[in-house]
Amino acid sequence: MEFFDKMIIPSSGSTLELMKYLLSLALVIFSIYSGVLLTSSVMSFIFKIIAARKNNDNYFRMSKDYIDLITPNKTMAIGLGIVPFFSIIIIYIQIFNNFKNDIILFFLVSLCFFFVAQVLLYLYKYSFKHTSSEGNVNRTGSINTLTGLIGIIFLIFSLRLFFGLVVLSLDSGNWNFSGSLLSMLFELQVVINFIQFITLSASISSVAFIVKYFYWDKQDENINQEYINKSGIINSWIAIGFAFIQPFILLIDFYTMPDNLLNNNSYLFGMLSLIALLIFLHLAYAGVRYNNFRNISYSFYLILLTFTLIILKSQSSFSLSSGQQLLTLTDNYDKLELALLEKEGKKGPQINGAEIYNAKCTACHKFDQKLVGPPHKEVMAKYLNNKEGMVKFILNPVKVNPEYPEMPNQALKPKEAEAVVDFMFKEYGNKLN
Ligand code: HEC
Numbered sequence: 001m002e003f004f005d006k007m008i009i010p011s012s013g014s015t016l017e018l019m020k021y022l023l024s025l026a027l028v029i030f031s032i033y034s035g036v037l038l039t040s041s042v043m044s045f046i047f048k049i050i051a052a053r054k055n056n057d058n059y060f061r062m063s064k065d066y067i068d069l070i071t072p073n074k075t076m077a078i079g080l081g082i083v084p085f086f087s088i089i090i091i092y093i094q095i096f097n098n099f100k101n102d103i104i105l106f107f108l109v110s111l112c113f114f115f116v117a118q119v120l121l122y123l124y125k126y127s128f129k130h131t132s133s134e135g136n137v138n139r140t141g142s143i144n145t146l147t148g149l150i151g152i153i154f155l156i157f158s159l160r161l162f163f164g165l166v167v168l169s170l171d172s173g174n175w176n177f178s179g180s181l182l183s184m185l186f187e188l189q190v191v192i193n194f195i196q197f198i199t200l201s202a203s204i205s206s207v208a209f210i211v212k213y214f215y216w217d218k219q220d221e222n223i224n225q226e227y228i229n230k231s232g233i234i235n236s237w238i239a240i241g242f243a244f245i246q247p248f249i250l251l252i253d254f255y256t257m258p259d260n261l262l263n264n265n266s267y268l269f270g271m272l273s274l275i276a277l278l279i280f281l282h283l284a285y286a287g288v289r290y291n292n293f294r295n296i297s298y299s300f301y302l303i304l305l306t307f308t309l310i311i312l313k314s315q316s317s318f319s320l321s322s323g324q325q326l327l328t329l330t331d332n333y334d335k336l337e338l339a340l341l342e343k344e345g346k347k348g349p350q351i352n353g354a355e356i357y358n359a360k361c362t363a364c365h366k367f368d369q370k371l372v373g374p375p376h377k378e379v380m381a382k383y384l385n386n387k388e389g390m391v392k393f394i395l396n397p398v399k400v401n402p403e404y405p406e407m408p409n410q411a412l413k414p415k416e417a418e419a420v421v422d423f424m425f426k427e428y429g430n431k432l433n
Contacts, residue, residue, distance in 0.1 A: 007090065008094060010329075010332065010336055011094060011329065011333060012330065012333050012334075013326070013330035013333070016094070016326050017326075019095070020315075020318075020322070022087065023088060023091045023092075023315070024311065024312060026084040026085075026087045026091070027166070027311055027315065028307075028308050028311050028312075029084045030081065031163075031197065031201075031307065031311055032201075032204065033070065033076075033080035033081055033084070034081060034114070034159055035159075035198070035200065035204065035205075036070045036201055036204055036205045037071075037081070037118075037121070037155065038152070038159060038198070038201060039202040039205040040066045040069045040070055040209075041066075041152050041155065043066045043206070044063045044064070044148070045145070045148050045149065045152060047062045048060070048063040048145060051063055058226065058227050058230055058231070061227060062231050062234075065209065065213055065231070066205075066209065067121070067124065067125045067148075069209055070208075071121065071122060071125050077118050077122070081114065081118060082118075085162075086111070088107075089104065089107045089111065092169065095325065095326070095329075096169075097329060098328075099175040099176055100176070101174075101175055101181075102181055103175070103181065106161060106181060109161065110158045110161040113158035113161070114155070114159070114162070116154050117151050117152075117155035118151075118155075119151075120148070120150055120151030121152075121155070123144075123147050123151075124147045124148035127144035127148075159194075163193060163197055164184075164185040164190045164193075165185075167314070168181070168184055168185070168190065169318065170261060170321060171261060171317075172321040189253075189256040192256060193253065193314070195249060196246070196249045196250070196310065199245060199246065200306070201307075202239075203238070203242040203243045203246075203303055204300075204307060206236070206239040206242075207235070207284070207296055207299060207300045207303055209235045210231075210232055210235050210293055210297070211296065211297045211300045213231070214232065214293055214297075215297050229291075233288060236288040236293070237288065239284055239303070240281060240284050240288070243280060243281055243284070243306075247274060247277065250273070254270065260320075261317040261320060261321055262320075263316060263320050265313075265316035266316050266317060269310070269312045269316060270309075270310075270313050272309050273305075273309035273310045273313065276306040277302075277303075279302055280299045280303050280306060283302070284296055284299050323396055327396075327414055330414070331415070334413060334415060351419045353419035353420045353422050356412065357423050357424065360410050361410075361420070372404075373404060373407060376424065377428075377431070380429075380432055383421075384429075384432065387421050387422075390421050391414070394412060394417045394421070395412060395417050397409055
């Protein structure tokens with residue numbers, strides 16, 4: 001993709017690190033927005049059909065309230081939908097730099113569908129007319145119902161593709177993939193993730209419905225008590241039902257995730273999301289049991305938190321598997337910077353292995369004595385003919401010896417780690433037997 005190559009900006013290590021956080025943030029915003037958009041449109045559509053069958057104005061009203069939930073104005077569609085979506089694509093372009101794959105192209109396809117879906121759903125929304133004198137909602141013609149349906153289908157297609165690509169991108173093994181990306185979209189891991197997204201979004205939408213119409217907006221006089229009770233109860237049960245199956249989905253999600261993509265952060269975020277979810281269920285159930293919807297409004301933040309934590313959980317896998325790539329990009333940037341400096345006749349920053357070693361390693365290591373970490377005497381021999389192996393370990397420490405804790409990452413740049421290893425072998429190499 002020649003065109004995308006032009007959009008790559010060489011970035012320093014700290015900029016790349018920042019991009020990773022921005023990616024998580026944009027994903028959280030976009031997932032919540034698009035999820036609520038999708039599920040509230042589906043609910044609006046379903047209630048519209050039920051209303052037509054039963055000829056019941058309450059259901060019509062609910063159908064309208066549902067579509068109004070996340071489409072108060074067009075700025076919202078751009079700010080929470082298109083802008084984060086676009087940022088996500090730009091960040092992926094930077095990170096997939098030098099990998100040849102079609103992931104970005106498919107992201108753009110998904111973006112086009114997303115855009116069309118939004119236009120159609122806004123048309124659907126405007127087709128509802130409120131006749132305030134009678135306090136009920138006009139039944140709109142079947143053409144408008146069709147607009148809604150096509151909008152929903154476009155949206156499902158777009159989001160299914162989008163979240164499939166996000167899940168595939170978690171594993172750097174997929175970045176060089178040249179076969180059919182589309183067939184990979186049907187792997188269990190990808191499908192489970194989408195089900196998780198839809199069901200959690202449905203919970204969020206129905207809680208948002210209660211909070212928005214019963215607490216945030218002043219209730220207008222036209223609403224009758226019957227409508228309040230009916231929609232409150234229906235929405236609470238939808239929220240509870242979809243939230244209830246989340247622990248099982250999370251379990252399957254962990255089970256299908258490749259081991260090399262899981263670390264302590266994944267489990268931590270997974271656990272926290274479960275705790276938030278359980279408190280949510282407790283409050284929401286208390287709400288229906290005692291007919292007190294105020295509890296539900298507190299639980300709104302808990303279900304948002306649950307969703308956020310689940311996204312952070314999957315992004316910790318991305319962090320893990322993109323580590324090597326970010327180091328390569330950082331290294332490229334440093335080389336570029338160095339070359340520029342040399343061109344101007346200046347010397348680049350000198351890297352001194354001994355200095356770094358004394359500053360960063362001696363707190364835990366000595367040559368022939370055990371401190372926090374093992375004595376070098378015992379571990380360096382195996383790297384004698386494999387210095388790159390040692391550089392790799394220092395850049396990205398993994399658990400080796402069960403008698404020691406895991407070595408914390410010292411956040412060295414590749415050049416610095418090489419210099420430290422050179423220094424260590426110069427200093428201690430001849431003392432290894
Ligand atoms: C906070 C303490 C700490 C610091 C700082 C630290 N290490 Fe370690 N290091 C450890 C521990 C603990 C282990 C044992 C890890 C294991 O076996 O899982 C270890 C293991 C190692 C190993 C052996 C790896 C192997 O394959 O067995 C090397 C080499 C090493 N460290 C080099 C360094 C260098 C170079 C630095 C400085 C840049 C450094 N360490 C800084 C704690 C530290």
